Amino acid sequence: MKYADLSIILKQEIQKCIDPAYAGKVSLEDPGSPLFGDFSSNIAMILAKHLKKSPSAIANEIAEKLNKSENIKEYFIVNVPPPAGFINFFFNDRTFDKLIDEILERKNDFGKGELKNKKILLEFLSANPTGPMHLGNGRGGFTGDCLANVLQWAGYEVWREYYVNDTGNQVINLGKSIMAASGFYAEQEGEKLYKANYINDLVKELNPKKDDDIKEIGKQGVAIILKGIQRVAKDKMRIKYDQWYSEQSLYDTKKIDAILQWLEKENLIYEKDGARWFVSSRFGDEKDRVAVKSDGNKTYMLSDIAYHKDKFERGYDHLITILGADHHGYMGRTYAIIEALGYKKEQLDIILVQLVRLIENGKEMKMSKRGGAFVTIEELIDEVGHDVARFFFVMRAPETHMDFDLNLAKEQSSKNPVYYVQYAHARICSILNKVQSLKFPGFAEAKPRAGKVQNDELKIINEYAPNSHERVLAAHLIRFPDLIEETAKTHAVHHLSAYAIKLADLFHRFYEHCRVIEDGKVNEDRLKIIQATQIVLKNVLTVIGVSAPEKM
Numbered sequence: 001m002k003y004a005d006l007s008i009i010l011k012q013e014i015q016k017c018i019d020p021a022y023a024g025k026v027s028l029e030d031p032g033s034p035l036f037g038d039f040s041s042n043i044a045m046i047l048a049k050h051l052k053k054s055p056s057a058i059a060n061e062i063a064e065k066l067n068k069s070e071n072i073k074e075y076f077i078v079n080v081p082p083p084a085g086f087i088n089f090f091f092n093d094r095t096f097d098k099l100i101d102e103i104l105e106r107k108n109d110f111g112k113g114e115l116k117n118k119k120i121l122l123e124f125l126s127a128n129p130t131g132p133m134h135l136g137n138g139r140g141g142f143t144g145d146c147l148a149n150v151l152q153w154a155g156y157e158v159w160r161e162y163y164v165n166d167t168g169n170q171v172i173n174l175g176k177s178i179m180a181a182s183g184f185y186a187e188q189e190g191e192k193l194y195k196a197n198y199i200n201d202l203v204k205e206l207n208p209k210k211d212d213d214i215k216e217i218g219k220q221g222v223a224i225i226l227k228g229i230q231r232v233a234k235d236k237m238r239i240k241y242d243q244w245y246s247e248q249s250l251y252d253t254k255k256i257d258a259i260l261q262w263l264e265k266e267n268l269i270y271e272k273d274g275a276r277w278f279v280s281s282r283f284g285d286e287k288d289r290v291a292v293k294s295d296g297n298k299t300y301m302l303s304d305i306a307y308h309k310d311k312f313e314r315g316y317d318h319l320i321t322i323l324g325a326d327h328h329g330y331m332g333r334t335y336a337i338i339e340a341l342g343y344k345k346e347q348l349d350i351i352l353v354q355l356v357r358l359i360e361n362g363k364e365m366k367m368s369k370r371g372g373a374f375v376t377i378e379e380l381i382d383e384v385g386h387d388v389a390r391f392f393f394v395m396r397a398p399e400t401h402m403d404f405d406l407n408l409a410k411e412q413s414s415k416n417p418v419y420y421v422q423y424a425h426a427r428i429c430s431i432l433n434k435v436q437s438l439k440f441p442g443f444a445e446a447k448p449r450a451g452k453v454q455n456d457e458l459k460i461i462n463e464y465a466p467n468s469h470e471r472v473l474a475a476h477l478i479r480f481p482d483l484i485e486e487t488a489k490t491h492a493v494h495h496l497s498a499y500a501i502k503l504a505d506l507f508h509r510f511y512e513h514c515r516v517i518e519d520g521k522v523n524e525d526r527l528k529i530i531q532a533t534q535i536v537l538k539n540v541l542t543v544i545g546v547s548a549p550e551k552m
Contacts, residue, residue, distance in 0.1 A: 002099075002102065002481065003099060003478045003479065003481060003482060004481065004482060004485070006075055006091075006095070007028055007039060009071060009075065010028060010039055010072075010075075010076065010089060011026055011027075011028055013066060013069050013071055013072055014026050014041060014043060014062065014066070014087075016065075016069075017062045017065040017066060018043065018047065018062065022043075022046070022047060022050065025043060025046050025047075026041065026043050027041065027042070027043070028040065028041055029041070029042070030479075031086070031088055033472075034468075034471060034472045034475035034476070035468065035472070036081075036088055037079065037088030037089050037090055038089060038090055038091050038475055039088070039089040040086050040087065040088050040089070041086070041087045041089075042085070042086055043062070043087070044056070044058040044059035044062060044085040044086070044087060045084070045085045045086070048085065054085070055084065055085025056080070056082060056083050056084070056085045058085065059080045059085045059086065059087050060080050062087060063078045063079075063080045063087055066078050066087075073092075074094075074095075075091060075092065075095045076089045076090060076091060076092060076095070077089070077090040077091075077092055091475075096471070096474055096478075099474070099478040100474055100477070100478070100528055100529065100532050101528075102478075103477060103478070103532040103535055103536060104528065104531060104532055104535070107535055108535070108538070108539065108542075110480065110481070110535055110536065110539060111153060111480045111481045111483075111484050111536070111539050111540075111543070112153050112154075112155070112481075112484070113153065113154045113155040113481070113484065113485055113488075114155050115155045116154070116155040116156050116157075118156050118157065118317050118318065119156070119157045119158075119159070119315060119316045119317050119318075120151055120156050120157065120158050120159070120316065120317070120318045120319070120320060121159045121161060121311050121314070121316040121318075121319050121320070122144060122147065122148050122151070122158055122159065122160055122161065122320045122321075122322075123161045123162070123163055123319070123320070123321045123322070124140055124141065124143070124144025124145070124147075124148075124160070124161075124162075124320075124321070124322035125137060125140050125141040125144060125162055125233070125239070125322070126162055126163040126164070126165070126323075127140075127229060128165050128170055129164060129165065129166060129222045129225045129226040129229060130170050130171075130173070130174045130194065130221075130222070130225065131194060131196060131198060131225060132198055132225070132228060132229070132232075132376040132377075132378065133229055133232055133233075133376060133377045133378070134374050134375065134376060134377065135356040135358060135375060135377060135380060135404065136324055136325075136353065136355060136356050137324075137377055138237065138356075138377035138380065138381075138389065138393060139353050139356050139393045139398070139402065140322050140323070140324060140353040140398075141233065141237050141239055141377070142237065142389070142390045142393040142394055142545070143322060143351070143353060143393065143394060143398050143493060144160075144239075144322045145160070145237070145238075145239045145545055146390075146394050146493045146496065146543070146544055146545055147320070147322075147351075147491055147493050148160050149542075149543045149544070149545060150484060150487045150488050150493060150496070150543055151488050153484050153488075153543055154484050154485055154487075154488035156488065159242045159243070159316065160239070160240070160241045160242045160243075161241065161242060161243050161244075161245055162233070162241050162243070162244045162245065163245050163247065163307065164226060164244055164245060164246045164247060164248075165247050165300075166219075166222050166226070166246050166247055166248045167247050167248045167251065167303075168247075168300060168303075171215065171218040171219055171222055172214060172215050172218050173191075173192075173193065173194070173218070174194065174218040174221045174222060174225075175213075175214035175215055175216070175217040175218025175219075175221065176191070176193055176214055176218075177193040177194040177195070177199050178199060178202050178203055178206065178208060178217050178218070178221050179208060179212070179214055179217060180193055181195075181199045181200055181202075181203050182203050182208050184208065184209075184210045184212075185214070196374065198225075202221050202224060202225075205224060206220055206221065206224075226244075230244065232376075232377065232378045236377070236378050236381045236382075236386065237377065237381070237386070237390075238386060238390075238545065245307070247303050247307070250303055250306045250307060250310075255306045255309075255310060256298060256302060256303065256306050258306070259302065259305050259306040259309060260291070260292070260298075260302065262309075263278065263291070263305070266340075268282075268340055269291060273294060274294030275290050275292060275293055275294045276290070276291050276292040277289065277290055277291060278290075278291045278301055278302075278305065278340075279340075280301075280332075280333050280336035280337070280340070281336075282336075282340075283335070283336035283337075283339040283340050284332065284335060284336055284339070285332045285333045285335075285336040286332055289301045289333055291305070301333070304333075304334065304337060305337050305340070305341070308334070308337050308338065308341060309341055312341065312343060312347075317347070318347055318348075318349075319338075319347060319348045319349070320348075320349045320350075320351065320491070321334070321348070321349070321350050321351070322350075322351045322353060322398075323350060323351070323352055323353070324352070324353055325352050325353060325354045325355055327352065328352060330350075331350050331352075334348065334350060335348065335350075349491065351398055351491060352398065352399060353398040354398065354399060354400055354401045354402065355401055355402070356393075356401075356402045356403075356404055357401070357402070357403045357404065358375055358380075358404050358406060359403045359404060359405050359406060359407075360406040360407060361407065365406075377389070380404075383406070383409075383410070384406070384409040384410055386546070387418055387422070387546040387547055388409050388410075388416065388418050388419075389409070390544065390545055390546055391417065391418035391421075391497060391544060391546050392404060392405075392409055392417075392418070394493055394494060394496065394497050394544055394545075395417065395494055395497045395498075396494055397492060397494045398494075417497070417501050418546060419552075420501065420504055420505075421500045421501055421503075421504040421537070421541065422541070422546075422547070422548065422549055422552060423504075423552050424503070424504035424507045424508060424533075424537060425534060425537045425538060425541070425548045425549065425550070426549050426550055426551055426552040427507075427508075427511065428507070428530050428533055428534040428537070429534065429550040429551070430551075431516055431517070431530060432530070432531065432534065434517060435516065435517060435522055435527060469506075469509060469510045469513050469514050470510065470514060470525070470526060470529050472506055472510075473503075473506045473507060473510045473529060473533060474529055474532070476499075476502060476503055476506055477503070477529075477532050477533060477536045479499075480499070480536050480539065480540065483495060483496070483499055484543070493544075496540055496543060496544050497544060499540060500537065500540045500541065500544065503533070503536065503537060503540070504537070507530070507533050507537075510529070510530075514526055516530055
């Protein structure tokens with residue numbers, strides 16, 4: 001019996017206790033603390049408006065009926081705390097034991113969902129190959145890779161893809177930047193050339209001549225930069241892409257010509273002022289977009305249409321694209337593309353990743369690819385390590401601005417959240433080793449991070465709830481599969497790191513109050529709980545993409 005199955009059973013049993021006309025209003029929620037139940041329902045408060053009775057009276061009537069149900073007795077204890085009218089449900093000990101046993105049986109597979117007949121193409125990072133990857137790219141890269149892991153755990157077939165913008169004006173602009181740094185090109189008014197140190201490195205490697213073609217030099221520069229991006233993605237960020245999809249390949253395979261013909265056939269393009277326009281406003285975009293300029297050059301818009309058509313033609317049911325915050329204007333036209341191609345907007349999710357500020361000693365370190373003073377994601381990983389960099393980036397919701405605290409990231413103590421979580425795993429491994437050898441030399445007192453479990457809640461735990469440390473910890477463990485399913489739907493991967501931090505916190509508090517080995521004897525119930533905790537900690541860290549060390 002799985003946690004999710006139990007919620008379905010409970011909902012059905014509540015529905016049996018009320019007028020069928022209101023059955024659709026029954027919902028369950030997390031009461032916020034295991035002390036107040038494993039599930040909670042506000043159905044009594046909802047029905048009070050219709051039945052003209054107090055919520056508490058309705059709640060007690062429903063609870064009385066539920067307590068007569070053998071199905072409920074099998075799994076739950078029902079409680080109606082005065083006076084609000086919420087109905088709280090606690091798993092009985094037998095149910096808890098079964099749920100913990102499920103963790104121990106499934107081990108590394110605990111949290112994985114059943115295979116779903118759905119293919120997802122996840123395009124992420126896709127930094128322009130005109131310079132090394134900076135911190136913002138790192139945030140999009142780690143977020144995308146973590147989301148891909150979540151989707152795979154939830155049972156989807158996932159394809160990781162990097163779209164390489166290796167053609168167009170930016171290639172020419174890179175060529176101009178290289179030639180300008182070589183003294184063979186004068187920057188024109190209104191141009192914004194790249195002046196960072198890596199341009200000088202490209203000059204040394206390419207050794208351009210005065211008569212070299214700017215576009216060709218730009219292409220050579222892109223090829224060198226792309227190799228660096230691929231190396232950093234694989235070796236430093238530990239992201240394994242299934243495909244690096246070249247925009248230039250759309251031209252080489254004539255897919256650009258084919259999409260232009262298709263647009264003409266479908267009457268989705270028209271001529272105006274010598275240019276050719278895609279009718280994106282017909283599909284909800286704020287205006288039509290130029291597909292072919294008056295000089296005959298094809299725009300990125302045409303590439304985007306061809307690329308998205310190709311994605312669906314490869315058999316993917318759903319597309320997810322992660323973009324930088326500066327691509328906000330890209331959203332409307334991309335959804336217009338999806339509809340113009342005959343698909344539903346709901347088949348595409350666009351996630352915008354906001355900016356990152358690097359903070360050291362309380363001050364922001366300025367970054368600019370064009371200006372030359374910027375920190376690459378490779379430099380950051382070399383400074384703080386892969387696990388810390390990834391965990392820090394995944395901790396914040398992508399739609400929020402982020403301050404990356406370099407001092408905290410370099411802290412190798414419980415103040416650093418990733419060390420705090422990894423230390424919990426290492427501590428459990430140490431206990432399990434001692435259990436195996438039946439030696440008990442003594443333990444140092446745990447020092448839990450403040451603020452994770454409220455002080456008043458701890459008071460209730462310590463004074464009124466026997467064995468509640470075990471219960472609170474176990475209740476958090478069994479929610480992991482639901483977290484995976486929910487994150488696969490919402491794409492809110494920052495909830496994974498929050499879950500891991502809370503799990504580590506609950507374990508450290510358990511460790512502070514509960515001995516697994518005492519006087520040379522093993523408490524079997526507590527042993528099962530820490531074994532389950534070790535499994536779930538390792539699994540959530542695996543999904544995030546960081547290591548679960550056995551020693552620290």
